[in-house]
Amino acid sequence: MLFGKRAQRDAFERQAERVFPSVFGTALRLTRSREEAEDLAQEAMVRAYEAFDRFDGTNFKAWMLRIVTNLYINKYRQRQRGPQMGSLEEDNILEPMAEAAELPDRQVFDEMVGAEVEEALGKLPEDFRVAVLLSDVEGLAYQEIAEITDVPIGTVRSRIARGRALLRKFLLDYALMEGYVKPGNQE
Amino acid sequence: MIDVELLHAYVDGELTADERAQVEAAVRTQPSLALQIDAIRRQKELLGRLPEVECADSWAACRARFTEIDKTKRIEGFVGRYAWAMCAFVLCTIFVGAMLRRANPNAVRTGQVAAAVSGLSFPFPSADSKRALANSQVPEERNVATLGQIAIVGMAELESDGKLMRCVKLRDAVGTFDFVIVYGAAKIEAENTAEDGYLRGQANSQNCIAWWREGAAFFLMAPNRTHEELIAIAGMIH
Known part of the structure; x- marks a missing residue:
């Protein structure tokens, strides 16, 4: 069981490290604040890590971007300044x-x-x-x-x-x- | 006139075969559409060339958080799996601790005396008795001859937890009080014995003092008497 968890973490990190620049870049372009982008990207990674066993295995990057975008919409958007859609x-x-x-x-x-x-x-x-x-x-x-x-x-x-x-x-x-x-x- | 959204979707490769054919036919008849498509493509490529954002520190922080999560999950898993075992261990520890505290079977618990006295019915009730203590059935080893103001009201003997208890109801000018002697007691189980050797506390909702001497435990309790008054009486009994 412990070996399984270790392997799962390794598998997650391998994929996450590849897409992290995209996740962080998206977070930065959404929040327009490096500090908030770091918080957002890290929270998204943590959520993804905790939910990795529910990932369907098809498109990791799209899955990660979905998490970071939804997290931003649900949590960070209210605090943002600037033009809003509508x-x-x-x-x-x-x-x-x-x-x-x-x-x-x-x-x-x-x-x-x-x-x-x-x-x-x-x-x-x-x-x-x-x-x-x-x-x-x-x-x-x-x-x-x-x-x-x-x-x-x-x-x-x-x-x-x-x-x-x-x-x-x-x-x-x-x-x-x-x-x-x-x-x-x-x- | 072709929908501009089709041009964007054409650049993105998001059209069906029919839509693609429709756009390409329109481009052949309207050369400006080719310019628009080219501009869209160049703009798309411009965004695609944006440099990657530096994020090594943030990734390192993420890895540290993964490690924290793993650690927390390991602890939670351990606790979840062994919660019953840990509860049993704690209960066993408490039980063993209690047993160790009771390792000396000759020790006397103050509650034991209080419980014995509270249910006591003295076999010789004699409220009017004014017999001097010197003539009473108080054990000879007690120097009672000097206690002329204290009279015996009643006396009883009983056995509790394998120890002989002698309970004497006494009276002085103020009122009655109980004096209990437990023979063969190695000590009194208590932690708040004062330097003067007296244990102060409450028994049966009345003030009580206790002390140990020469293999016997003594308890003196009375309502409406302070501990100091009880200690003064104890001094007289001594």
Whole structure:
């Protein structure tokens, strides 16, 4: 029995160590605070460790991201500042379709550095941010994101499209500010 | 006009074969769609290139917490498995401790005397008796000749826990009190004996003092008397 537990811990640690950067990165991008991200990531790992015998063995990374996202939603979200999801999507204020003229120059995305992208990501409304993060940063499929966030797959598709459109706007603002593109020369 | 969400899903590889064909047909007729798809793809790639966050310290803290959890679970498991055994051990320890405390069979427990006296019916009740103690049946070894103010009201003998007890009801000017002698007592089981050799306490809701001398235990108890008054009487009895 003791050997079984030792082996179980080893198995958990092997998988957890591989996905921990993703878990921590997601926690950091959700909370936007390193201290809170450490608490969130560690609590998620502890919960996962305690529930490891209930893991179905299919996709450990998705399982971990589900834990960290749900934990954030249930525990940390109330304390967070900044934009919240709701009005943008429900009132249809945000237009997901970018006009061709608004499309950024190809060079823009190559010139962007991590800090600028992270800051733009941080400005996204929360539900858009979660969807874009899980899709584009963590590489999860729509179905997995739908299960993690507990919304229909159509809502995931919509949030990703709208989140990306808004992120593109923020990135373009940066590009204009930093001189990567000039006004009127964004195509 | 194609739905922009389809373009994003196309980049993400999330379309059915029919939807994919629909998007690709639209791209062939609308070149701007290709630009949009390219922009979406580049933006997606930009996010995918974000550097990993430094988190070695946090991972080390996680491992430390796993170790704590394992330790707690081991303890909980041990306690869960052996709880009955531990309870039995504790009870046995208490029982053995109690037995060891009673290892001296000749010791006298104060409760034993109190219980014996409380149920006592003196065979010689004589409330009016004014016999001097010098003429009483008090054992000869007691120097009672000087206790002219104390009279014997009654006396009884009984055996408790294998020891002979002699209970004497006495009276002085203030009232009656009980004097009990337990013969063959090695000691009195108590922890609060004062330096003067007297044990002070309560028996049958009345103040009681006890002392041990020359193989016998003595108990003196009376209502409405302080321990000091009882000690003064004991001094007279001595």
